[in-house]
Amino acid sequence: MSGVEATSTEPLQVKEDQEFDVEAEDHLGDDYVVDPTRYMFYRDRKEWADLEPVRQDDGPNPVVKIAYSEKFSDVYDYFRALLKNDEKSERAFALTADAIELNAANYTVWHYRRVLLQALSKDLREEMRYITAIIEEQPKNYQVWHHRRMVVEWLNDPSEELEFIADILSQDAKNYHAWQHRQWVIQEYKLWDDELEFVENLLEEDVRNNSAWNQRHFVISHTTGFSDAAIVEREIQYCLNQIKKAPHNESAWNYLKGMLQDRGMSSQPGLLERVLELKETHCSPYLLAFLFDCYEDALENSVQRENAEEDERKETLKKALEICELLAQEKDTIRKEYWQFLGRSLKNRFQTNIQFIVLSVGRL
Amino acid sequence: VKLLIFSLRTFTKKSTKIDSLLLDKHGDYIAAYGSKKDDYEYTLSEYLRMSGIYWGLTVMDLMSQLPRMNRQEIIDFIKACQHDCGGISASIGHDPHLLYTLSAVQILCLYDSVDALDVDRVVEYVKGLQQEDGSFAGDKWGEIDTRFSFCAVATLALLGKMDTINVDKAVEFVLSCMNFDGGFGCRPGSESHAGQIYCCTGFLSLTGQLHQLNADLLGWWLCERQLPSGGLNGRPEKLPDVCYSWWVLASLKIIGRIHWIDKAKLRMFILACQDEETGGFADRPGDMVDPFHTLFGVAGLSLLGDEQIKAVNPVLCMPEDVLQRIGLQPDLLS
Numbered sequence: 280m281s282g283v284e285a286t287s288t289e290p291l292q293v294k295e296d297q298e299f300d301v302e303a304e305d306h307l308g309d310d311y312v313v314d315p316t317r318y319m320f321y322r323d324r325k326e327w328a329d330l331e332p333v334r335q336d337d338g339p340n341p342v343v344k345i346a347y348s349e350k351f352s353d354v355y356d357y358f359r360a361l362l363k364n365d366e367k368s369e370r371a372f373a374l375t376a377d378a379i380e381l382n383a384a385n386y387t388v389w390h391y392r393r394v395l396l397q398a399l400s401k402d403l404r405e406e407m408r409y410i411t412a413i414i415e416e417q418p419k420n421y422q423v424w425h426h427r428r429m430v431v432e433w434l435n436d437p438s439e440e441l442e443f444i445a446d447i448l449s450q451d452a453k454n455y456h457a458w459q460h461r462q463w464v465i466q467e468y469k470l471w472d473d474e475l476e477f478v479e480n481l482l483e484e485d486v487r488n489n490s491a492w493n494q495r496h497f498v499i500s501h502t503t504g505f506s507d508a509a510i511v512e513r514e515i516q517y518c519l520n521q522i523k524k525a526p527h528n529e530s531a532w533n534y535l536k537g538m539l540q541d542r543g544m545s546s547q548p549g550l551l552e553r554v555l556e557l558k559e560t561h562c563s564p565y566l567l568a569f570l571f572d573c574y575e576d577a578l579e580n581s582v583q584r585e586n587a588e589e590d591e592r593k594e595t596l597k598k599a600l601e602i603c604e605l606l607a608q609e610k611d612t613i614r615k616e617y618w619q620f621l622g623r624s625l626k627n628r629f630q631t632n633i634q635f636i637v638l639s640v641g642r643l
Numbered sequence: 644v645k646l647l648i649f650s651l652r653t654f655t656k657k658s659t660k661i662d663s664l665l666l667d668k669h670g671d672y673i674a675a676y677g678s679k680k681d682d683y684e685y686t687l688s689e690y691l692r693m694s695g696i697y698w699g700l701t702v703m704d705l706m707s708q709l710p711r712m713n714r715q716e717i718i719d720f721i722k723a724c725q726h727d728c729g730g731i732s733a734s735i736g737h738d739p740h741l742l743y744t745l746s747a748v749q750i751l752c753l754y755d756s757v758d759a760l761d762v763d764r765v766v767e768y769v770k771g772l773q774q775e776d777g778s779f780a781g782d783k784w785g786e787i788d789t790r791f792s793f794c795a796v797a798t799l800a801l802l803g804k805m806d807t808i809n810v811d812k813a814v815e816f817v818l819s820c821m822n823f824d825g826g827f828g829c830r831p832g833s834e835s836h837a838g839q840i841y842c843c844t845g846f847l848s849l850t851g852q853l854h855q856l857n858a859d860l861l862g863w864w865l866c867e868r869q870l871p872s873g874g875l876n877g878r879p880e881k882l883p884d885v886c887y888s889w890w891v892l893a894s895l896k897i898i899g900r901i902h903w904i905d906k907a908k909l910r911m912f913i914l915a916c917q918d919e920e921t922g923g924f925a926d927r928p929g930d931m932v933d934p935f936h937t938l939f940g941v942a943g944l945s946l947l948g949d950e951q952i953k954a955v956n957p958v959l960c961m962p963e964d965v966l967q968r969i970g971l972q973p974d975l976l977s
Contacts, residue, residue, distance in 0.1 A: 348683060359736055385690040387737040390784060425786045453881070455836065462832050489879040493834035496823055501832075529867065529879040537823030540860075613873075617866050617903040 318350070321357045326370065332356035333363055351381050362391065367398040376409070383413060389422045393429060403434050411443060418447050424456045428463065437468040445477070452481060453490045462497060474498045486521050492530040496537065505538060511547070514538055519553060523561055532565035536572060544569075544576040551577075564611040567602050571621065574599035578629050596629050661917050664944065666951060669937055670708040672922030673699045676934055684933075692734040693724065693743035695934055697750050702938040704753055704962050705945060705953045718759050721747050728771075729764030730782070740782045741772060745794040748801050752965055757802065766804045769795050777812030778830075788829040792817050793842035796849045797959060800971060805849070814852050817843050825860030837868060837877040841890040844897045845958045848973040853898065858976055862900035865891050873908030874927065884926045885916045885936050888943030893957040896946055899976035906947050913940050913947075 321327050333356055354377045361371045375392040378385065396406060410427045417423060431437055444461045447454060465474060475498050481491040503510050518535040522528055539547065551573050558566055574595050581592050603622035607615045676685070676699060688695055696717060703709045724732045724747065730739025731747040744765060751757045772780045772795065779791040792813055799805045819831045820843065826835025827843035840861070847853050868875040868891045874883025875891045888909060895901040915928040916936065923932030924940035942960055945952040954963040958973040966972065 348686075351683075351686060362736065382687050382690065384687075385737075386740065386782075387690065387732075390738050393784070421786070425784065429784070453878075455834065459829060459833055462830070466832070487880045489881075490834050493822070493828075497832045533824045533864070533879065613869055613871065613905045613908060614866055614903065615905070617863065620903070 320350070320353045321374070322353055327357065330357060330360045330364075330366075333359035335359075354378050354381055358388065358391075362387075367395055369399065371395055372399060372401065379413065383417050383420055384422060386422050389426050393426065396430075403430055406430050407434070407439065411439075414443075414447065418451065418454055419456060421456065424460050428460060431464070437464050437470065440464040441470060441473075441477075448481070452485060452488050455490070458490050458494065462494075465498075466501070471498060471502050475502075482521065486525045487528055487530055489530040489533075492534045496534060511538065511542075515547065515550060519557065522557065522566075526557075526561035526563045526566070528563075529565055532563075532569055536569060540572070543580065544573040545580055564606060567606055567610060571599055571602045574602070575625060578625070582629070592629070596625065599625055661914050661919060662911065664914060664949065664951060665917055665919065665922060666706050668919070668922030669917075669924075669941065670703065670706055670711065670922075672932065673703055673934060673937065674708070674711045689734050690737060691743070693721070693731065693746040693750075694733065696720075697746040698934045698938040700750055700753055701961060702934070702941050704965070705938075705941055705955055707953060709753070714754055717750065718754060718756050721750060722759050725760055725764070727764075729761065729766070729768030731760075731765070738782065739768065741769065741779065741791050741794040741798075742781060744768065745798045748798050749959070749961060752801055752961065752969060755968065762802055762804075766799065766802065766807050769798055770807050773808050773813065777809065777814070777816035779813070789817055789820050789827060789839050789846070790829065790842045793846045796846055800849045800973070801959070801969065810850055814847070814850055814855075817846050818852075818855055821856075824864050825857045826864050835864065835878060837865070837875070837887050837890040837894070840865070841894050844894045845973075848897050848958045848975065851974055853974050853976050856898060856976075858898040858900065862895060862898055862903055865895050865898075866900070866903040869904050869909065872912055873905065873910075874912035875904070875909065882927065883912065885913055885924055885943070886926065886939040888913050889939035889946075889960065892943050892946050893960065896957040897975055901946065910944065910947050910949075913943050916940055 322332060332353075335352070335355070354374065357374060358378045360366075361374065372392070372395045375388055375395065378388045379392070382388070395401070396403070407427075407430055410423065410430060414423045414427060431440060441461070441464065444457050444464070447457045448461075451457075465471060475495070478491050478495045478498060481488055482495075485491075499505060499510065499514070505511060505514075515535065515538075518531050521531045525531075536544075539550075544550065551570075554566065554570055554573065558570070577595050578592060578599070581588075581595070600622050603618045603625070607618035607622070611618065700709065700712055700717070703712055720735075721731065723735050724737075724743070726732060726739045728739060730741070731744040732739045733743045737743075747760070748757065748765070751759055769779075772782070772791070774780060774787065778787045778789075779795045780787055781791045781794075795808065796805060796810075796813065799807065817827070820827045820829070820833065820839075822828060822832075822835045824835050827839045828834050828836055829839050833839070844853070844856065844861075847855060867879070868877070868887060870876060870883050872883060874885070875887040876883050877887050877890065892901065892904070892909070895903065912928075913924070916924045916926070916930075917940070918925060918932045921932055923934070924936045925932045926936050938960075941952055942955045945955040946957060955961070956963050956966050956973070957975070959966065959971075
């Protein structure tokens with residue numbers, strides 16, 4: 280599904296060079312470099328006169344007529360000429376910067392620039408400066424981040440990365456590309472040490488930043504792991520503290536549930552009580568959903584314990600079903616279908632169970 | 644030197660609540676797209692032209708208006724975009740890429756003209772992009788993303804050549820991208836994101852591995868995307884966008900839990916994203932329209948059961964009748 284490329288919902292960027300007052304008769308020659316407010320078309324530059332520009336080819340039978348802006352078509356006509364001749368030169372390299380400025384999502388231009396970087400043995404440190412500037416302007420674009428990654432790999436030097444990404448995240452703390460790049464750098468170059476602290480700082484700023492919560496999970500699972508009971512307890516405490524600050528927090532509850540679901544909610548002594556306590560003052564649909572999960576887990580475990588209290592089980596089931604009802608009818612009506620489904624399936628699994636046990640006991 | 648950067652998509656207009664589906668307007672919008680005066684956006688999006696054509700043709704077919712498009716010209720265009728390596732580029736003069744290879748194959752399936760391509764070479768191209776860990780690169784530059792895993796298997800499934808890759812390894816990689824919340828990201832450890840989830844559930848459907856999902860957990864995460872407005876977002880605490888009506892809804896359909904969202908409210912949100920004057924859909928009410936959001940708005944409505952629109956396949960985002968003709972019925976959970 281190729282459409283996914285655009286799901287970062289970035290608007291298509293259009294740059295209008297309103298201050299470029301272009302006159303074809305201008306005989307500025309190389310002076311265009313001296314006076315940067317005057318832009319000169321490639322077709323008017325003496326040092327490009329040897330190259331035949333290549334017009335846009337829309338196929339054997341052009342589907343539609345296309346009207347480009349003059350600067351855009353000038354730059355890309357010459358880009359196509361360079362590609363056609365497979366020219367590997369300094370002027371080609373300079374032109375890719377213009378082409379990128381006009382359309383940084385054009386992946387073919389980025390490919391060509393990389394080919395030139397290698398063919399001309401360009402200064403990769405300078406390229407890092409360049410790509411840094413581009414990403415600052417257009418941080419939601421697959422091509423720019425992939426390009427940066429390649430340069431970092433070629434240099435084998437990640438020393439600027441964490442600080443750079445932190446800067447980008449300070450402008451948009453959920454930039455999906457930035458987070459992927461960060462994860463790659465950390466994993467590739469083993470830069471785990473300060474990351475948990477970084478995550479906590481971000482969560483201080485915005486406790487609902489789902490990307491930061493994801494990163495927290497990423498760091499811990501790759502360092503201490505979650506099997507140590509002390510770590511789990513620390514994380515539970517951390518989650519509950521954040522929830523106290525902002526109860527309506529999908530990410531915190533998802534994190535808590537995600538961490539505990541494999542080992543079982545009821546495996547954590549005292550957790551249920553703490554959540555019930557929170558319910559009084561910091562209730563939310565997420566808290567109720569979590570409570571439900573606790574009750575469900577308790578029921579699953581009780582089925583396995585033969586001497587479990589039948590009354591206790593009935594009570595737990597009743598509480599769980601009440602939660603479903605509350606959510607479906609009042610607290611989270613948009614997901615009514617889901618809550619009713621949960622209630623039904625819980626009843627199916629455990630009501631008969633309890634009845635069966637009652638019957639079995641009755642027969643003894 | 645000052646550059647004025649403005650975004651074409653954020654001219655917000657005051658919109659009155661739209662509650663009916665303006666199919667004719669959308670047909671006119673797509674049929675005329677690219678020939679209208681404001682061509683700059685069209686020019687800028689040349690680097691994804693093949694996908695743009697796929698979006699336009701698919702939505703036209705779903706609205707039973709495909710004959711309005713230029714079939715032969717498009718087929719010729721695609722032929723000119725296949726490279727020696729077998730891969731297909733977004734447009735003429737661009738480099739080949741998996742994304743546009745899939746779009747091209749999807750278009751040719753719509754037109755029942757897959758033989759316009761050298762199919763063996765396409766298969767070789769796709770196969771050549773699989774990595775040792777089972778993942779797929781998008782092109783020779785090596786970007787790894789679960790989107791590309793989906794593109795690879797979807798392309799091969801449509802061509803009936805899935806057995807040419809190492810499916811087990813491909814599955815292994817995608818499963819390694821499953822997160823603690825049941826969702827999937829672009830690489831192992833990446834944040835769960837509805838677009839990536841769509842690609843991974845679609846992938847698992849095509850490879851017959853849907854049972855590996857935790858459908859209840861993932862279904863919960865997906866139905867949590869619905870906001871009070873009725874619209875769907877792509878991950879927690881983000882804004883709704885009509886394209887997520889597709890990524891989220893199709894995923895829910897694939898895992899058999901589409902009834903967990905409030906369909907009426909979602910429908911209202913999608914309809915509100917239409918533009919009564921120009922036709923087409925925007926990402927959210929009042930914004931500028933484009934073909935991408937137009938397809939996913941209409942496809943979303945189809946999944947919700949709108950009878951004015953043809954049935955759409957949730958795995959491949961293509962009309963069901965096209966897939967029936969090909970004989971491709973990807974698995975769905977019930």
